[in-house]
Amino acid sequence: MIFKLEKRPSDSKAMAYLSPVLAVLLTLISGAIVFASLGHDPLGSLYVFFLQPLEDLYGWTELGIKVAPLLLCAMGLMLCFKAQVWNIGAEGQFILGGLGGGFLALQLGDVESYWVLPAVLLFGSLCGLAWAALAAWLKTRFSANEILTTIMLNYIALYFLYYGVHGPLKDPDGFNFPESALFSDFAMLPVIFEDYRLTISILFALFAVAVIWTFMSRAMLGFQINVLGQDPSAASFAGFKDKKLVWLVLLICGALAGLAGVSEVTGPVGQLNPYIAPGYGYAAIIIVFLGRMHPGGIVIASMLLALTYMGGEMVQMDLTLPKSITGLFQGMLLFYLLACDLLISYRIVRDRPVQTKSSSNQQETAQA
Amino acid sequence: MKLKTISKVLATAALAGGMSVAQAEDPINIGFVYVGPTGDAGWTYAHDEARKYVEEQLGDKVKTTYVESVPEGADGERVIRQLASKGNDLIFTTSFGYMNPTLKVAKKFPKVAFEHASGYKRADNMGTYFTRAYQGRYLTGLIAGKMTESNVLGYVASFPIPEVIRGINAFTKGAKEVNPDVQVKVVWASTWYDPAKEREAAETLILQGADVLTQHTDSAAVIQAAEAKGKYAIGYHSDMSEYGEKAHLTAAIHNWGPLYLKKAQQVLDGTWKAEDLWPGIAEGTTDLAPLNEAIPADVVALVEEKKAALKAGEMRVFDGPVINQAGEEVVPAGSTMDDGALLGFGFYIEGVEGKLPQS
Numbered sequence: 001m002i003f004k005l006e007k008r009p010s011d012s013k014a015m016a017y018l019s020p021v022l023a024v025l026l027t028l029i030s031g032a033i034v035f036a037s038l039g040h041d042p043l044g045s046l047y048v049f050f051l052q053p054l055e056d057l058y059g060w061t062e063l064g065i066k067v068a069p070l071l072l073c074a075m076g077l078m079l080c081f082k083a084q085v086w087n088i089g090a091e092g093q094f095i096l097g098g099l100g101g102g103f104l105a106l107q108l109g110d111v112e113s114y115w116v117l118p119a120v121l122l123f124g125s126l127c128g129l130a131w132a133a134l135a136a137w138l139k140t141r142f143s144a145n146e147i148l149t150t151i152m153l154n155y156i157a158l159y160f161l162y163y164g165v166h167g168p169l170k171d172p173d174g175f176n177f178p179e180s181a182l183f184s185d186f187a188m189l190p191v192i193f194e195d196y197r198l199t200i201s202i203l204f205a206l207f208a209v210a211v212i213w214t215f216m217s218r219a220m221l222g223f224q225i226n227v228l229g230q231d232p233s234a235a236s237f238a239g240f241k242d243k244k245l246v247w248l249v250l251l252i253c254g255a256l257a258g259l260a261g262v263s264e265v266t267g268p269v270g271q272l273n274p275y276i277a278p279g280y281g282y283a284a285i286i287i288v289f290l291g292r293m294h295p296g297g298i299v300i301a302s303m304l305l306a307l308t309y310m311g312g313e314m315v316q317m318d319l320t321l322p323k324s325i326t327g328l329f330q331g332m333l334l335f336y337l338l339a340c341d342l343l344i345s346y347r348i349v350r351d352r353p354v355q356t357k358s359s360s361n362q363q364e365t366a367q368a
Numbered sequence: 369m370k371l372k373t374i375s376k377v378l379a380t381a382a383l384a385g386g387m388s389v390a391q392a393e394d395p396i397n398i399g400f401v402y403v404g405p406t407g408d409a410g411w412t413y414a415h416d417e418a419r420k421y422v423e424e425q426l427g428d429k430v431k432t433t434y435v436e437s438v439p440e441g442a443d444g445e446r447v448i449r450q451l452a453s454k455g456n457d458l459i460f461t462t463s464f465g466y467m468n469p470t471l472k473v474a475k476k477f478p479k480v481a482f483e484h485a486s487g488y489k490r491a492d493n494m495g496t497y498f499t500r501a502y503q504g505r506y507l508t509g510l511i512a513g514k515m516t517e518s519n520v521l522g523y524v525a526s527f528p529i530p531e532v533i534r535g536i537n538a539f540t541k542g543a544k545e546v547n548p549d550v551q552v553k554v555v556w557a558s559t560w561y562d563p564a565k566e567r568e569a570a571e572t573l574i575l576q577g578a579d580v581l582t583q584h585t586d587s588a589a590v591i592q593a594a595e596a597k598g599k600y601a602i603g604y605h606s607d608m609s610e611y612g613e614k615a616h617l618t619a620a621i622h623n624w625g626p627l628y629l630k631k632a633q634q635v636l637d638g639t640w641k642a643e644d645l646w647p648g649i650a651e652g653t654t655d656l657a658p659l660n661e662a663i664p665a666d667v668v669a670l671v672e673e674k675k676a677a678l679k680a681g682e683m684r685v686f687d688g689p690v691i692n693q694a695g696e697e698v699v700p701a702g703s704t705m706d707d708g709a710l711l712g713f714g715f716y717i718e719g720v721e722g723k724l725p726q727s
Contacts, residue, residue, distance in 0.1 A: 058453075062446050065442060065446075159558075162527075162558065166527070166528055166725060174488075175488050175530060175711050175712045176529065176530045176533075176712050176713070176714045177464060177488075177529055177530065178527060178528075178529055179468075182468070195476070197442075197445065197446075264441075264442060267442075268441075268442035268445065269441060269442050270468065271468065273440070273441070273465060274440075274465075274527065275439060275440040275441040275465055276441055277441070278439045278441045278442070278443060309443070310446070313435055313438075313446070313447055313450065314450075316433075316434070316435045316436065317399075317433050317435060317450065317451065317454060320433070320434075322405075322406075322436065323405060323435075323436045323437045
């Protein structure tokens with residue numbers, strides 16, 4: 001081998017940012033090869049996958065519909081992960097937000113007041129927050145591992161939702177199908193463009209990004225979260241209350257994921273059904289790491305991931321390729337990212353010094 | 369390079385657009401929205417077979433497109449709308465969860481014909497259709513009741529919705545008619561398609577003594593579990609015998625082909641209108657897969673006899689007396705359950721074990 005891996009004296013900051021770019025490039029190249037081997041024009045297919053979904057305003061609004069919940073969940077998770085709190089529970093917090101908000105929306109079905117929507121949104125967020133509070137309590141009181149508790153709470157949340165839509169929240173006129181009645185217009189989020197589905201939830205998401213970005217870079221608490229994540233003993237030495245921080249990040253994440261959930265049911269879904277959560281809480285975990293735990297990166301990553309879903313639908317319609325293409329692209333993206341991340345701590349160098357040494361040795365031997 | 373490609377794509381698009389204007393007789397475009405993968409051997413597979421059948425029958429008069437594994441939440445509406453705006457004239461949305469999204473899109477595309485499977489909401493350009501699969505279920509129940517030795521039948525179910533409950537009850541009714549001692553145990557897998565979970569549920573039922581299994585989920589995992597444990601199984605949606613040659617007694621199968629062909633032909637002829645169709649064994653929409661040779665001749669004869677009676681309308685599956693779990697006669701002898709009651713089936717009949725979740 002003429003090249004070898006060498007540990008860098010310190011992690012490369014440039015590579016930390018370059019790695020996702022490199023991963024995207026490698027994904028595109030591999031994608032082109034995959035398309036070509038399936039007998040399709042590789043560049044044309046990439047166009048259908050990545051650009052055609054965004055050809056018009058409608059496409060962008062549909063992207064926004066997927067980005068909004070992903071962003072809300074991812075921003076909350078970013079706070080948690082920065083503090084080394086491994087919250088896998090955004091999915092459950094999302095579901096509880098949707099279920100709680102949906103419950104209130106159904107109870108207020110006959111109320112014609114502009115206070116209905118704010119109340120529904122607030123209650124949904126509080127339900128998400130309460131769900132995260134359970135994990136925070138278990139962690140701070142009993143030192144229960146939050147990875148396990150939040151995963152289990154996700155399942156419990158899902159079964160609460162099933163209970164609701166199969167039981168007390170079922171539409172009385174719905175032939176026993178597991179769905180609630182449609183919400184009244186007063187409980188629905190306003191759409192931004194007439195005729196398109198995108199609601200103002202995207203504004204909530206962008207607002208959350210702006211606030212958390214500022215909070216992390218300027219506020220003392222944000223600094224404390226960073227320190228707690230990087231060196232817990234230094235944090236406790238400095239007198240930061242780590243339990244308080246654990247509570248804080250989990251509650252913020254719960255409220256944001258809850259808001260995402262309630263915005264989903266009062267937005268594009270418009271009712272409660274068993275499918276309100278298509279895995280946004282889990283996808284957001286990937287997005288946080290893909291986005292380098294940075295708000296700007298997370299915005300880009302959430303758009304990219306949302307696009308892979310839409311592109312997957314497009315290639316099915318236009319090129320009659322199977323749905324697996326979506327999974328393939330998502331998998332390649334992650335795989336290449338992990339591979340490229342190696343270059344943050346390591347660098348590739350030419351293996352020259354060793355070679356010249358051995359060849360000069362040979363010369364010496366020959367001379368002797 | 370990239371610019372070149374984009375212009376190439378645009379040129380192709382323009383060409384395609386021009387062609388459609390120039391051609392005198394356009395083929396109609398038909399879009400299909402599937403809830404699972406086309407290779408699931410179950411629900412979606414059956415719909416996709418029907419799509420291929422329509423293509424075969426109508427040749428270049430139709431062009432079909434499908435999108436598989438479309439989630440039933442907020443994503444469904446985008447896919448349906450995308451298909452409509454891409455120029456499909458007829459769109460089949462093949463799962464209950466697409467009902468409200470289909471209705472929303474139908475309102476925005478009044479010239480497109482929509483057909484939604486299993487729902488109850490309709491519009492001027494949105495019809496509904498379903499199959500009386502419970503008739504096939506009833507016939508498989510006769511076989512299961514005769515073939516069981518332990519008198520325990522196992523049923524892997526997805527979600528407690530009327531369609532699934534109707535299937536469980538029809539199966540139980542058939543089994544009880546030939547074997548009054550039989551008990552049907554139900555495990556809810558809470559999924560339509562998750563082979564690992566379905567198999568786990570099947571193994572639980574075998575542990576509880578079930579020796580004939582069936583399922584209302586979309587994969588063939590239950591058949592495989594039965595084959596591995598030397599038990600019998602009855603498939604659903606499609607002939608699943610290749611997943612367990614010994615175990616597979618038969619399957620209650622769907623045959624959507626003729627229905628889809630009829631709808632496509634109506635759109636071609638300009639005679640399509642929104643209606644509510646619920647065909648069954650008489651139309652061939654539900655049927656049995658070839659019977660296993662292990663089934664004795666007298667049982668085969670009985671199944672044939674009942675099948676003929678159902679076809680001829682001489683009997684219905686839920687003819688009275690229909691008795692619920694509490695032993696109350698819900699439908700008295702001499703009368704039958706009407707379609708409305710069947711569509712909202714929300715209780716177990718006598719012979720099913722356990723409590724219906726959230727009835």
